[in-house]
Amino acid sequence: MTPQPLKLIILLGLLVMFVGIITVSYAEIQANEITVTGYPSAINQLQYKQYTTTWENHCPLCGHNNTLIENPKRVYENELTCNHCDADFCAVTGKDKSYNVRAVLNKA
Numbered sequence: 001m002t003p004q005p006l007k008l009i010i011l012l013g014l015l016v017m018f019v020g021i022i023t024v025s026y027a028e029i030q031a032n033e034i035t036v037t038g039y040p041s042a043i044n045q046l047q048y049k050q051y052t053t054t055w056e057n058h059c060p061l062c063g064h065n066n067t068l069i070e071n072p073k074r075v076y077e078n079e080l081t082c083n084h085c086d087a088d089f090c091a092v093t094g095k096d097k098s099y100n101v102r103a104v105l106n107k108a
Contacts, residue, residue, distance in 0.1 A: 033108040038078025038091030051092045060103035
């Protein structure tokens with residue numbers, strides 16, 4: 001029989017994992033699309049305000065589908081990150097956030 005404090009720790013751990021899974025992304029994922037709301041964070045001429053954009057859930061750098069996740073690094077502007085190659089993309093412009101833009105996401 002497991003002691004009560006250990007059961008409580010296990011339950012709290014499971015709860016934290018569950019809440020983490022639920023809150024990892026506020027993105028609405030449908031089939032091969034991902035919709036995000038955020039501020040521009042790549043070089044652009046856009047007004048600094050919130051935009052909502054729907055992107056194909058495809059990483060143009062590594063070529064994998066359904067690997068884009070919303071803001072796992074919790075940047076203020078919001079961004080999309082490929083969970084396969086770790087590339088970051090602006091949630092508004094879709095531009096790769098490297099010094100020299102290597103790729104751009106495709107709008108859905």
